[in-house]
Amino acid sequence: MSTDLFDRLGVPERIREIAGYDLFDPDLRTSLDAIAQRSAGLLEAPVSLVSMVLDMSQFIIGSHGVAGWVAEAQGTPAEWALCTHTVLAGEPYCVVDGRTDPRHADNPFLRMTGLRSYLGVPLIGRGGHALGAHCVIDARPRIFSDVDLAVLNDGAEKSMKLLDAYRLR
């Protein structure tokens, strides 16, 4: 397993901040699904996610276009998740074509799903940590625009406002 990656993601303060939200509330899930659906529609992308990146896995808390084993698991191993890169960077992360990008050409998630391009923005918590990401993933190579980025930033802002209403006391 990717111990170094898990240590970078498993910073205790960051994980404690994620644990401060009631991520399992069905109403929260419904609302985050709607945000993902909106971003996917506006960006004409088949897949959109709102997710928290835990120490070893990406946990999908809102989604559009997800099926199969990813839906069954409600996430992916952290080392396969493109949102892991967004969280570690703490800023928007873009993949134009994962099939030719040497950083991602061997990523099993992209190979399995046939997905190729990605744009994600971080979900920044009150403590300043990048907790997760809001993203779109497309099956075609794609150069994303500033307008695309603005749509995702808006979705991320809405997601964090929603999450703030589901903080555990």
Added chain:
Amino acid sequence: MITETPYGLARPTMDDARAAIHRVHAGDGPQVWSRLLKATGLTGDEGDGLERMLAAMHDADPTSRLCALALRIRITSHTQLAAAARVIPPSSPLSPSSSGEML
């Protein structure tokens, strides 16, 4: 013991659970792990105790619950992909990468 590693993904073990608890609880990790072992009646060396440990982690504090969730996602991913690999080997032209059914 399941030794299959579909797409290089290893099935989590009790050692992975222990490492996760130590990682996210930092200095309190050994104490939290000891409490979990006591709650489950496990020694930590069992090869088949992971399910009981995950249940205890789920019912413990919110941070340990997230560790259990992260491990559960990896276990489910492994189970699903290992099953698919038995039917269609990853190197096959009919693997999920070409069928596009996985997402």
